[in-house]
Each structure stands twice: as structure tokens, then as C-alpha cells.
Amino acid sequence: MSLKEVMEVANGWGIWICAGIAVSVIIVQTVLFIRLSFKNAEGVGLSKDDAKKAFKTGLISSVGPAISVFVVVFAMTALVGGPMTWMRLNMTGGSAVILKSAEIGAASVGESLGSEGFTLTGLSASWFSIAANGIGWLIILFFLNHRMEKVRTKIGGGDPRWLQLLTASVTLGLFGFFAAPEILKGGGYSSSVIAGGVSMAVMLFVAKNPKLKWLKEYALGFALVIGMIFGSMLG
Template sequence: MVPSIPIVLSVIVMVPVLGVALPWLRTSVIGSANNELISATMAAEAMGVEFTSTTMTIEAWINAAWSMTLGCSVALPIVLVVLKPVCKTYDVFRKKDSRWIGIFSLCALVTVIAAFAINSGKKGIVPSLVIIGCFLFSYVCNLAAKNPALKWLKDYAFPLTILFGLVLSMIITPLLA
């Protein structure tokens, strides 16, 4: 139940801007909550507005809907074409030294997170502090999960980090904004 918290939070974030139907359909039935939220935000920003209920125009809403529908649907055909060569490459490295698989996966993950963090960090001190705080909280959760009594924490580190980020942003925004 707890790992689905990011999906519910993504829907809650999108509902004031896009209404109930589109975010619920996209995240619960069709798409991925993370991809849908990023796609909608980028589509709104491409139209020159922020992804908020006060600045969203009908044109930006339509652009977000199309972006969520087409942009997130393109992933499946790409995966079908790209997955086999990637798996073959992984198999080659796995046969030579399996540690490389973890290194490549970690590098890809860090690259995606860094790109997102840098883009969000440019928006001001509050997003930057929330990103840093979430990184530290996630790190502490993963360190604590090494304790056998807290092994369960590894499965819940992501949703707990999201909740921590929301609470942290609610605390520091009035102080720094």
C-alpha cells in the first residue's frame, strides 16, 4: 500500500491544474505517475506558463494532455526496439564481470536524477533545499535499512522521501519565500 503513495500524490498535484479525469486516467490506468507529471509540467512550460491552477491556459492544458498521451505512449515502441540490444550488451558485461551492470544502472539513474535536480534547483532556494533535504533523508533511510531490524525501510524509502520532501517544503517555504 505505501509504495503507491507517489501515484496518489502525483494525482493530487495534477488535479487542481488538469481536473480529475485526465490525471486519474493517465496515472491509474495508462501511464506512470512520474512520467505523466514531468510531461505535463514540461508541456505547460513550453507554452510559456507554469504548471499551476492560476496560470494554466486552455492551450497549455491541451498541450499537456497531448504531451501526456503521445509522449508517454512513445516509450513502449522504443523499449521494444531498444531493449533487445541493451539486454545483449548487459549479458556481455554480466559474463565478463557482473559488477559493471550495477555501475551502468547507477550511472543512468544518477544522470536522470541530476538532470531533474539541476532543472528544479534553478527555480530558487526552496526547491534546492528540498532536493538536498530529500537526498540526505533518502541516504539516511538507506543507511538505516542496512540494520537487519530496519530492513523493511528499504522498500519504503522512496515514498517516505516524497512525504518528507512535501513536509519540508511546507515548513521552509513560509520561512524563505
């Protein structure tokens, strides 16, 4: 079977239907979470305007990461098929991790993604590897996610101010952990991180002006785009 025939199988209507069912579940979950969030906003001290502002901020902030995923779509579609790419990039895991797991799966049966010797066996192995990669995320979330708030509250000792500092520190540490290796790589990687960080700081400072307060909501999205532009230009 030629590579063209293998990809025809990967893009078959049956696979599209299966992927569509999975994506439909995600869409329904998203709508339900949004409805629950707005419904219970006042119960946690948020007004409807605050809830709308938070929703808009999150929506705008997702544009930057979505662009990077969109770029990966082209490569993954050619390697593992459109349905699998569409489904997996709508579910758990990062795009780069998913692509790497597909390569590992194909290599486990002695094949290479996209090569002329790529068979249905290699395709099946790559799909299995992609699925196995996502299972780890789901298992950890299922057993530990509901316990994390109790852990956070216990560590914070019930002091809301300390909890805010703790949450902010953990967030900074997490982003720092992921950013540090990229900075050390130099070139486009470091320039992307630095440009994004500096632009974020500048926009937050400028947003202190009452007339430019709206910029605070868009700062993260703009910073991500600026970082990617600098990375591509200087890489």
C-alpha cells in the same frame, strides 16, 4: 458554447467509458505482470519471501510519487476533464509534462486552458497534444526496450559485478541529472531535493541496525514524503 458546456462534454459518460476501457487494460496488465513476476522469481534466484519483500518495497515506494500526481489531478480535472485526467495519469508520461502538452495544444489553436474563450476546438487540440506526447514514449519503448538488456550485457562484458556497478552508476547519473536543475533553482526546490537525499542516507544508515532492518524497505517512500514537506514549507 460556454466553458461550462465544454467541460460537460469533457466529462460526458461516453468519455468516461472510453477512459475506463483504457484503465482496465492497465489494471489487467499490472495483475499479469505481478503474477508472472512471482511465478518466475525462483528461476532468477529469488525466494518467495524475497519476491514478497520486493513487491512490498515497490508498493511503499510508489506512495511518494503518487501524492504528487494526486495534487496535479485537481488542476487537470478542471482544465481537461476528469476522464482524460484519470486515463492519462494512469498511462505513460509525467503529470507536469501532460499538463504542459495540454497547454501547448490549446495554444496551437489560439486558446487558453480554463479561460472563458475555451471551446471544443481548444479541448480537442489539447487532448490531441496529450495523446501525441504519449506516443513518443511508446514508440521508443517498442523499438528499443527489448534491445537494452543486450546492450547492457555487452557493455558489462559478462562480469556480474561490473554490471551491478554500471547499473548503479546509470541510476545515480539519471537521478542526478533530474535533481541538479532543481537544486540550482534554490528555495523550496533545492530544500526538497536536499531534505529527501539526506533523509534517505540517514534512514539507510540507521537500517544497518538488525532491529531496524525493516526501515530499508520504507526508506524511499519516507524520503519522498519528507522532501515534499520541506519543499512546501520552505518554498
